Amino acid sequence: MPPSTDLCFAPLSAEFAQDPYPFYAALRATEGLTYYEEFDIWLASRFSDVSRIVLDDDMVRTLDHVAAPEEIAAQKRAQNWHDMPHHSRFVQFSLLDSDGAVHDRLRKQVFKLFTPVMVGKLRDDIQTYVDTLFDRLGDRDGIDFIGDLAAHVPGHIIGRVLGVPDEDCPQLRVWSENIVQFFDIDRSDERKELAERNTTEFYDYLLKLKAKRETNPEDDLMSLMIEAERQGHINHDEFISTAMLILMAGHGSTIDVLGSGMHALLKFPDEMQRLRADPSLMKTAVQEMFRYESPLPFFHRYTTRDVEIGGRVFPRGTKFGVLYGSANRDPEQFPDADRFDAGRTPNWHIAFGRGAHFCLGNHLARLDMDIIFSTLLKRFRDIELAEDIVTYKRGLSVRGPETLRIGWTAA
Numbered sequence: 092m093p094p095s096t097d098l099c100f101a102p103l104s105a106e107f108a109q110d111p112y113p114f115y116a117a118l119r120a121t122e123g124l125t126y127y128e129e130f131d132i133w134l135a136s137r138f139s140d141v142s143r144i145v146l147d148d149d150m151v152r153t154l155d156h157v158a159a160p161e162e163i164a165a166q167k168r169a170q171n172w173h174d175m176p177h178h179s180r181f182v183q184f185s186l187l188d189s190d191g192a193v194h195d196r197l198r199k200q201v202f203k204l205f206t207p208v209m210v211g212k213l214r215d216d217i218q219t220y221v222d223t224l225f226d227r228l229g230d231r232d233g234i235d236f237i238g239d240l241a242a243h244v245p246g247h248i249i250g251r252v253l254g255v256p257d258e259d260c261p262q263l264r265v266w267s268e269n270i271v272q273f274f275d276i277d278r279s280d281e282r283k284e285l286a287e288r289n290t291t292e293f294y295d296y297l298l299k300l301k302a303k304r305e306t307n308p309e310d311d312l313m314s315l316m317i318e319a320e321r322q323g324h325i326n327h328d329e330f331i332s333t334a335m336l337i338l339m340a341g342h343g344s345t346i347d348v349l350g351s352g353m354h355a356l357l358k359f360p361d362e363m364q365r366l367r368a369d370p371s372l373m374k375t376a377v378q379e380m381f382r383y384e385s386p387l388p389f390f391h392r393y394t395t396r397d398v399e400i401g402g403r404v405f406p407r408g409t410k411f412g413v414l415y416g417s418a419n420r421d422p423e424q425f426p427d428a429d430r431f432d433a434g435r436t437p438n439w440h441i442a443f444g445r446g447a448h449f450c451l452g453n454h455l456a457r458l459d460m461d462i463i464f465s466t467l468l469k470r471f472r473d474i475e476l477a478e479d480i481v482t483y484k485r486g487l488s489v490r491g492p493e494t495l496r497i498g499w500t501a502a
Contacts, residue, residue: 115416147398
């Protein structure tokens, strides 16, 4: 095992949560990749290195391709991933954490509902729902942009895609957040119990919803997946795992980037005014929100062969940490990278990943954001930050404010 780096890297600290970008810049300034002993992982921080890793078909998400079952079991015990029956069955295995033919087969079953054409059909539904939210909030002097607005849109829309009743969507957000939190580097027994209990409750809910759809199919993803299971394209566990993943992915990261995107506009008021003056820039502004504050700043890959990166050969089985949050602020790729530019073109950011695991829901997330921010700027003026310090979530795998209190005046 190589020695730990002397570089200060504390992704659970308050300092990192508030501003990780000086830490990322220090990593990028270090020659080659950086070894992070606590996670037994090599961190790729430059855009070129991150892109190379995620575009390499020999870089995979799971250990199944590089380690024997007993080795995998030992690693799970060492990292406290064991003794989680439902979490192991439905969360630790998923479309996201699969590779090759299995990944391609599962992705094929749901991809057709996430194409730009299919997502575009949701525009009127999303606009109506967002207008209703603003109607309820419009007489207030200000709101918590996260709790009062952002948290209500993505889960509601992805719930409708899957076939979840509107009244159940708030509970799905709670389950999703409590399950996903265990993917970060703090894997205490308390967080483990929370993740397993919420996975079990989520599973029980999906079983009941599935039973209803089996007797009364509708025009939704749940019914489509039931038919795929009947035809043998997916099995029961893959059905549950995929439904959970779609609902979880449709909640947290979009809420986070809505919050950080709003915060960016508040920090760069000239760019907010630029959007008011030229609403056609909203699509590029949304892309810039994903680049400027990537909501999922960290993922991993294992190499299935010996590979040379940055002048060093890494053996088969090496685990790499790809830091999307750092890559998207790399000045070698993005001029004036620490500045939010609503009209940045080109903007080949990597917030949605690359290659086989390119984010399935990226079109839906961007449509949600386009509608929310376009409607906000049309209906309200004098939007200002109404709290002294915006506190960001702690962790290596998440990036977004906990709350974001704003003041506004109706236009």
